[in-house]
Amino acid sequence: MYRYDEFDHTFVRERVAQFRDQTLRRISGELTEDEFRPLRLMNGLYLQLHAYMLRIAIPYGTLSSKQMRQLAFIGDKWDKNYGHFTTRQNLQFNWPKLEDTADILQALADVEMHAIQTSGNCIRNVTADHWAGVAADEIEDPRPWAELLRQWSSLHPEFCFLPRKFKIAVTGAEADRAAVAFHDIGLKIVRNADGEAGFQVLVGGGMGRTPMIAKVCRAWLPKGELLSYIEAVMRVYNLYGRRDNKYKARIKILLHEEGDDVFRKMVDEEYEKVKAAGGVSHLVPEKEIARIETYFAPPIYDALPDEDAQLTQHLRANSKMARWYEVNCAKHKQRGYTIVNISLKPEGGIPGDATSDQMRAVAGIADKFSLSEIRVSHAQNLVLPYVRKKDVVAVYHALEKYGMASANLGLVTDIIACPGLDYCALATARSIPIAQAISKRFEAPERQKQIGDLAIKISGCINACGHHHAGHIGILGLDKAGKEFYQITLGGSADEHASIGTIMGPGFSDAEVPTAIEKIVDTYIGLRQPGETFLGAYRRLGAAPFKEAIYAQAAE
Amino acid sequence: MPLIKNGHYIDDAYIRIEGEAPVPDDGDVLVDAVRLKDDTAVLRPRQGKLGVLLMNTVDAEELVPHLSKLALVALEFPQFHDGRAFSQARVLRHTLHFKGEIRATGKPMADQAGHLVRCGFDCFETNTRQPLDVWQRALDAVRGVYQRDYAGLGDVVRKDL
Numbered sequence: 001m002y003r004y005d006e007f008d009h010t011f012v013r014e015r016v017a018q019f020r021d022q023t024l025r026r027i028s029g030e031l032t033e034d035e036f037r038p039l040r041l042m043n044g045l046y047l048q049l050h051a052y053m054l055r056i057a058i059p060y061g062t063l064s065s066k067q068m069r070q071l072a073f074i075g076d077k078w079d080k081n082y083g084h085f086t087t088r089q090n091l092q093f094n095w096p097k098l099e100d101t102a103d104i105l106q107a108l109a110d111v112e113m114h115a116i117q118t119s120g121n122c123i124r125n126v127t128a129d130h131w132a133g134v135a136a137d138e139i140e141d142p143r144p145w146a147e148l149l150r151q152w153s154s155l156h157p158e159f160c161f162l163p164r165k166f167k168i169a170v171t172g173a174e175a176d177r178a179a180v181a182f183h184d185i186g187l188k189i190v191r192n193a194d195g196e197a198g199f200q201v202l203v204g205g206g207m208g209r210t211p212m213i214a215k216v217c218r219a220w221l222p223k224g225e226l227l228s229y230i231e232a233v234m235r236v237y238n239l240y241g242r243r244d245n246k247y248k249a250r251i252k253i254l255l256h257e258e259g260d261d262v263f264r265k266m267v268d269e270e271y272e273k274v275k276a277a278g279g280v281s282h283l284v285p286e287k288e289i290a291r292i293e294t295y296f297a298p299p300i301y302d303a304l305p306d307e308d309a310q311l312t313q314h315l316r317a318n319s320k321m322a323r324w325y326e327v328n329c330a331k332h333k334q335r336g337y338t339i340v341n342i343s344l345k346p347e348g349g350i351p352g353d354a355t356s357d358q359m360r361a362v363a364g365i366a367d368k369f370s371l372s373e374i375r376v377s378h379a380q381n382l383v384l385p386y387v388r389k390k391d392v393v394a395v396y397h398a399l400e401k402y403g404m405a406s407a408n409l410g411l412v413t414d415i416i417a418c419p420g421l422d423y424c425a426l427a428t429a430r431s432i433p434i435a436q437a438i439s440k441r442f443e444a445p446e447r448q449k450q451i452g453d454l455a456i457k458i459s460g461c462i463n464a465c466g467h468h469h470a471g472h473i474g475i476l477g478l479d480k481a482g483k484e485f486y487q488i489t490l491g492g493s494a495d496e497h498a499s500i501g502t503i504m505g506p507g508f509s510d511a512e513v514p515t516a517i518e519k520i521v522d523t524y525i526g527l528r529q530p531g532e533t534f535l536g537a538y539r540r541l542g543a544a545p546f547k548e549a550i551y552a553q554a555a556e
Numbered sequence: 557m558p559l560i561k562n563g564h565y566i567d568d569a570y571i572r573i574e575g576e577a578p579v580p581d582d583g584d585v586l587v588d589a590v591r592l593k594d595d596t597a598v599l600r601p602r603q604g605k606l607g608v609l610l611m612n613t614v615d616a617e618e619l620v621p622h623l624s625k626l627a628l629v630a631l632e633f634p635q636f637h638d639g640r641a642f643s644q645a646r647v648l649r650h651t652l653h654f655k656g657e658i659r660a661t662g663k664p665m666a667d668q669a670g671h672l673v674r675c676g677f678d679c680f681e682t683n684t685r686q687p688l689d690v691w692q693r694a695l696d697a698v699r700g701v702y703q704r705d706y707a708g709l710g711d712v713v714r715k716d717l
């Protein structure tokens with residue numbers, strides 16, 4: 001993991017002190033709420049329905065056990081003993097007090113964390129593949145570049161007052177687990193014809209009320225040119241992105257309105273100027289990236305056989321654990337190791353919530369069995385990246401003790417849901433109770449297994465924080481004359497074959513949603529071919545049979 | 557509105573020439589950038605410095621033919637959160653190597669002082685609610701910069717870069 005040096009420490013400490021000063025100026029009345037708002041947002045502090053909400057950056061979803069313990073401590077001391085992991089690999093506290101936030105930020109700085117740029121019209125916390133560094137299908141580890149981007153984007157002098165927020169995601173694997181095509185900039189490490197690794201740069205993806213899949217802006221960029229090229233993209237956006245309408249202010253709209261070719265030309269021209277002005281300094285200094293890379297060097301792995309005989313025995317004896325192992329553990333780069341995915345989606349629970357006790361438990365397990373490292377996934381789950389297969393049984397029992405052994409990764413009850421009307425000031429409907437009701441409906445493990453891979457994603461308003469456009473089944477909560485109703489989309493996907501879901505038709509009331517989802521699932525099961533996933537079946541069959549199923553039901 | 561430069565209030569030496577009003581034979585003047593295009597009288601040899609006010613919707617590169625004659629470029633912040641002028645200043649300094657003064661006009665905010673300086677501004681318009689010391693505190697608040705070629709005076713740049 002990256003460790004702060006003196007420079008990073010000073011930077012974050014000074015930022016905390018500055019925020020403390022700004023908070024005091026607000027409390028004293030020197031700053032109006034209007035003036036304070038952008039300043040607090042720059043530090044992740046929102047004003048929600050019932051209270052402030054503080055969003056803490058977990059850069060590219062990587063967390064040490066020490067940091068996790070600190071989050072638990074903050075939850076206990078200044079919040080209500082829990083936190084909420086978000087679809088952007090961040091953590092939100094829902095009940096902090098304004099006057100405590102500077103102390104919370106100081107407590108974060110003590111463990112090399114911050115809340116810088118987790119909101120506001122700036123470059124947000126950079127996200128990445130949550131299996132980075134350990135996935136079997138990885139070309140190269142994207143984390144050094146994600147860290148470089150974190151540093152480069154921190155209080156960037158030119159790009160902190162953009163037309164709108166700006167999100168960057170990075171992956172180094174073939175399978176896209178970071179949803180890069182749904183980001184303002186998506187970066188994918190790919191090899192060119194000569195076998196050299198570089199970045200494919202995608203621009204203009206996003207969710208919100210105008211969902212779009214990012215376009216390839218550069219098929220292959222030498223890695224060392226990353227920052228200068230992104231500087232060119234950002235400058236074009238900062239100068240020409242629309243500022244007259246906040247719903248048309250994202251870079252995807254600029255790209256769409258200019259057209260791909262014109263936009264690419266604008267960026268290329270700007271990039272040539274950046275290069276000409278900077279000389280060789282447009283390259284990331286090799287010494288600096290080498291310095292960062294040393295922090296992400298692979299750990300010293302034990303030499304182990306790929307299969308662990310004892311584990312195999314245990315799995316044979318305990319079918320529940322065997323199912324969990326099959327569903328939640330993924331193939332590791334290294335022989336004899338596995339990637340353990342901890343589901344934060346207990347059947348009927350609140351997606352992404354973890355209590356302080358659970359956080360501490362995960363920290364303890366990571367210390368014992370995963371080199372003290374934890375990851376947060378954009379699906380609101382946690383990951384233990386370095387577990388030896390011979391430790392799997394112990395890990396499972398420890399997780400079970402804290403209610404974190406749900407065997408549902410990627411299954412129907414592994415639902416993504418935004419906070420919705422239970423917390424969010426922008427919400428038009430609740431999303432958490434909908435997730436809970438669907439999860440309850442499908443809780444039987446056998447049924448989940450029978451259904452297989454299925455991503456349900458729920459947003460409480462058109463802003464789409466719950467990624468509903470990218471859900472195999474997407475649910476969007478809306479409001480009609482003071483009554484919540486839910487629109488269903490099918491066929492979205494956030495992976496390397498990204499697609500946007502199609503709206504099925506009129507919405508459903510909250511009570512009708514679980515049954516509608518059940519009809520959709522049953523239709524799939526009735527029509528699928530052997531081995532065909534829900535998404536595969538939908539792409540083959542189209543919307544018709546599903547529409548028929550849900551609207552025939554409504555007419556009954 | 558008061559002007560701040562190098563940590564002090566300064567008097568505005570420039571006379572603002574609104575619209576198409578004639579430019580006097582002497583004195584420092586600030587004219588709209590469009591006048592450089594079609595009003596040769598503006599560029600005639602005269603006593604006093606020439607400054608232009610560039611809207612934030614216009615490319616800084618349009619100033620290129622006249623850059624050597626300009627002592628000041630004033631950029632606008634119609635609202636503090638409209639950050640186009642940051643990029644214009646950066647282009648002027650970094651791409652076009654403009655050495656004159658760059659002034660932030662309109663509604664820049666003291667808490668943006670670090671950003672302004674690092675992008676190349678050296679003079680700011682301020683309002684009375686944000687006095688000198690607030691600007692100075694903002695400048696001193698976070699001295700570290702990760703972006704080495706944006707560093708201004710007094711900044712601390714990551715040593716490895």
Ligand code: SF4
Nearest residue numbers: 418424427460461465
């Ligand atoms: S999608 Fe809407 S309701 Fe949900 S968190 Fe985002 S803004 Fe709030």
